[in-house]
Amino acid sequence: MTSVKEFRVERAATADELGRGAFAFTDDYSVFDWGKMPDEIPDKGASLCTMGAFNFELLEREGVPTHYEGVSTPDSDGAAVSLDDALDSGAAPREMTIELTQVPDLPFAGDDAGDPSGYDYAAYHEEADENYLVPLEIVFRNRVGVGSSLRSRTDPADHGLDFAEWPDEVVELDDPIVEFSTKYEEQDRYLDRDEADRIAGVASVDDLAAVATAVNRLVTERADEAGLTHQDGKIECLYYEGEIRVADVVGTFDENRFAYDGQQVSKEVIRQYHKRTQPEWVEAVSAAKREADERGVADWKALCDREPEPLDDRVIAAARDLYCAGTNAYVGRDAFDAPSLDAAVDAVRDL
Template sequence: MGSVKDLKVLESPSEDSVGLGVFHFSDRYSVFDWGEMPEKIDRKGMALALMGAYTFEMMEEEGIDTHYVGLRENGEIKNIDELEDPTDEMVIRLVNVLKPEFRDGSYDYSVFQNPSVNNYLLPLEVIYRNRVPVGSSIRERYSPKELGFEEDDWPEVPVSLDDPIIEASTKLEEQDRYITDEEAERISGVSLDEIYRKTEKVNEIITRRSEKTGMNHDDGKLEFLYVEGDTVVGDVAGTFDENRFTFEGLPVSKEVLRQGYKKRQGDWVEEVKEAKKMAKEKGVKDWKKLVNTSPVSLGFEELVSELYLSGANKYIGRKFFDVRELDEVVEDLKKFL
């Protein structure tokens, strides 16, 4: 399915009804849209599956529909509180995936204007931000003054926002891009009002939970499905891959890996950035062909594994993994970053 998750189809979706599938959360990881990186993060997949399930079950309790069915343990579908041991398998409802056509240097989304099916993945990713951490792309696209602050330059510390910023990006392009609300509605064929309302609610749910654990919820992203006239939260949410959290001033999410590459292989990060820019300017679909070097192992993947596992324990409120407490792990990680 992708660089991080694998999908097993149990029942394919039809034009008129959803199907059923199993997400297998792997120990692979990806940063900067590169795809699979050189090393794996031990038991990361289990941590993500459990955090995602816990978040989905909180959503359902708050009346937000999702494609989540349950976690699979020894062939049985269970809620998270019924698990005996951690699992990396999540059962979900499946929808059709319609794809825009790339031609003449741009994408044609006409397939979404009059879809032939009543259930499908919306071609959008919705990003919400409560804080602007160091490394956030929003620092490159906006100045502090454009967001209502007095400073001319971004400080080298996270900046809290009075109100969350919600924006959309494309989901099904080789190199996703931020788009206006007007373009988002045009390419998807749906109104953003309900999607943004649900995004605000999900943000509140995850923020409320993270605050109880002592973590800050900086930002996150959501995907949505169109199912028989309604919008449903899809993919996964509330994990260290989909969201950015900080704890005692350190990222406790995939951001720690991004920061690690910026500090330890900055030349490769810059080359990736320039390749993406060049591909946009030239209308090239596969920007990776413009990159001449490859990423290497960071050397602290074992510690990142412990970060994911101890963070999942804290977020869920149950010690699924026998690892140190999060504050101890964070102290060791600060030495690397």
């Protein structure tokens, strides 16, 4: 199980064959890598499932391979159906049927791992063979925000940008920047191409970047049609029989950042709200991660001396409406009973 969706295996993958299973999307949310937070956001799971299914079907129509097989509803009796069929039945889906690949354990062995990270990627790939989930997240950016970590990690020239240093304002990019970060380490970290290529196994980082670029283009175009601005996002991929397929979920308000009329329409709203209202907890999380790095241990949460506080009811209601109104706009259907996107955006501006 992940922090926001449950994972069901119907037929396990083998070294030679993909399996079959499902994601069941919950109303949980996670920020700052914490995992399940104290609250739930009503209809959030159905929102992510609906938007993810819409994007997978868009990718498949455009020739981008994915692990998606359809969604299921109470009326479909467990059978995988298209998103339109599910919405026509009167309810936004919460379950997505997917092909499964192998996901071996990634051991943390510290100095004995034979890897500077302390993680034994050689063991991961030895068990994975050539049917596996690539242990990377492929990140794409259409802009460099004022607070982007990219500014502290790189120089503009590293990306072919004609600035001596990062300007104070947001940088809108003509061509997206693609980066790689770790997937299964306790703390995500960005990688250079050589390390990403090694961690990816037999999957090519050039091919992974090409798939991410195609996904970014299609999601950006769809967002433009819906009146949204697509700022950045990420994908995960599986490798099977020499082919890279988009896995997990793609182009949702949790995986990607969108904006409408200058206002965030994504999980970033809740993230920034915690920064403003629970700064002590946010700093405790950062301090625990730093201490874990210094000690060379994986479990940073065990070092954190604070817990997050629940959200106010009005914040939960505003977040719910933002997810649902944004999904309605993106998929072009009234999948949810929600206010207009303008009204939902106005509500979160006042948080």
